Amino acid sequence: MIRLAANLSMLFTEHDFLGRFAAAQAVGFRGVEYLFPYAHAPETLHAALDETGLEQVLFNLPPGDWEAGERGIASLPGREAEFRDSVVEALRYAEALDCPRVHAMAGVLAPDADAQTRAAHRATYVANLRFAAREAAKCHREVLIEPINTRDMPGYYLSRQGQAMAILEEVGEPNLRLQLDFYHCQIMDGDLTRQLERQFERVGHVQVAGVPQRHEPDVGEVHYPALFARLEALGYSGWVGCEYRPANGTREGLGWGREHGLRP
Ligand SMILES: O=C(O)C(=O)[C@H](O)CO
Numbered sequence: 551m552i553r554l555a556a557n558l559s560m561l562f563t564e565h566d567f568l569g570r571f572a573a574a575q576a577v578g579f580r581g582v583e584y585l586f587p588y589a590h591a592p593e594t595l596h597a598a599l600d601e602t603g604l605e606q607v608l609f610n611l612p613p614g615d616w617e618a619g620e621r622g623i624a625s626l627p628g629r630e631a632e633f634r635d636s637v638v639e640a641l642r643y644a645e646a647l648d649c650p651r652v653h654a655m656a657g658v659l660a661p662d663a664d665a666q667t668r669a670a671h672r673a674t675y676v677a678n679l680r681f682a683a684r685e686a687a688k689c690h691r692e693v694l695i696e697p698i699n700t701r702d703m704p705g706y707y708l709s710r711q712g713q714a715m716a717i718l719e720e721v722g723e724p725n726l727r728l729q730l731d732f733y734h735c736q737i738m739d740g741d742l743t744r745q746l747e748r749q750f751e752r753v754g755h756v757q758v759a760g761v762p763q764r765h766e767p768d769v770g771e772v773h774y775p776a777l778f779a780r781l782e783a784l785g786y787s788g789w790v791g792c793e794y795r796p797a798n799g800t801r802e803g804l805g806w807g808r809e810h811g812l813r814p
């Protein structure tokens with residue numbers, strides 16, 4: 551059974567953030583994910599989950615200075631203390647919201663970075679992720695890494711599936727897992743079904759969106775019914791985050807999810 555989670559950073563934006571929880575529940579979503587919880591007290595978000603019966607399935611660690619263009623700090627040399635604090639803060643929220651997993655964004659690498667700089671980023675990334683995974687293991691949480699396409703996020707440090715698998719292998723912590731966003735995977739690597747099969751044991755979360763416009767999954771070049779069928783055949787028991795920008799209003803574009811419990 552595919553369990554769909556509404557990404558409240560992209561869906562239901564016709565409502566204010568806290569109003570999006572009820573809007574998602576009303577059309578059949580059973581879980582929610584979003585970028586960052588930190589603008590709200592944990593108690594406020596917990597109340598929104600309680601009132602709707604929704605599960606919190608994912609959110610991101612603090613990303614550095616998002617407004618200034620930072621997209622995570624996990625691979626940035628010299629920011630290790632800040633990263634460690636961000637792990638503690640994210641896990642505080644994860645425990646308060648009963649959220650099983652958090653995503654550590656890698657950060658951006660200058661396109662002209664030399665080999666020494668690239669090596670420093672990798673070493674920092676591996677050490678930071680090992681710290682994060684070990685801290686998360688103390689409260690039975692998972693930490694995820696997600697390859698993100700460099701068309702949407704130029705210079706993002708982690709952009710390829712093979713790169714992510716090598717990092718997971720090098721860090722060597724069982725609760726460090728892959729956030730497989732099929733949208734990014736199609737843009738950067740393609741071969742979606744085989745990528746899923748190859749990496750399945752390390753997949754901690756899945757996200758979907760149409761390619762190339764990042765609208766609903768049934769808009770664009772990816773045939774998601776085949777991927778959903780493969781996920782079920784493989785026995786995927788996690789969540790599928792609906793991380794897309796609706797082509798029109800959120801409710802108008804939910805027809806694709808009827809067979810997965812959505813009620814447009
Ligand atoms: O960009 C994405 O696809 C993500 O899932 C990140 O968590 C937020 O940028």
Ligand SMILES: [Mg+2]
Pocket residue numbers: 696731757793
């Ligand atoms: Mg994603």
